[in-house]
Amino acid sequence: MLLEKAGDSLLLGIEKFNCPFERGRVTAVLIALDHAFEMLLKASILHRRGVIRKKGASETLGFDACVRVGLSDGQKPRAWKQAAGLCLLLPVRYAS
Numbered sequence: 001m002l003l004e005k006a007g008d009s010l011l012l013g014i015e016k017f018n019c020p021f022e023r024g025r026v027t028a029v030l031i032a033l034d035h036a037f038e039m040l041l042k043a044s045i046l047h048r049r050g051v052i053r054k055k056g057a058s059e060t061l062g063f064d065a066c067v068r069v070g071l072s073d074g075q076k077p078r079a080w081k082q083a084a085g086l087c088l089l090l091p092v093r094y095a096s
Contacts, residue, residue: 002046006039034063041066
């Protein structure tokens with residue numbers, strides 16, 4: 001289910017990127033990509049038998065928390081850690 005949502009958001013981002021209208025294009029693409037990466041991260045965490053919802057919480061972990069959970073695994077290669085660091089900058093990009 002999470003992978004399907006990630007694919008849908010990625011497809012939406014590509015669709016918005018190719019939209020003939022400039023208004024709102026950058027924001028829409030970045031929001032869709034942010035959501036797609038968050039869903040992929042959550043799917044990866046669940047695949048490794050991790051949890052994406054804290055006990056008693058009504059909502060799942062957000063994007064930043066998912067990246068931090070992924071980084072907490074000492075087995076990750078250096079390139080993954082660099083990519084995760086860049087992912088943390090994505091929400092800042094479209095917020096400004």
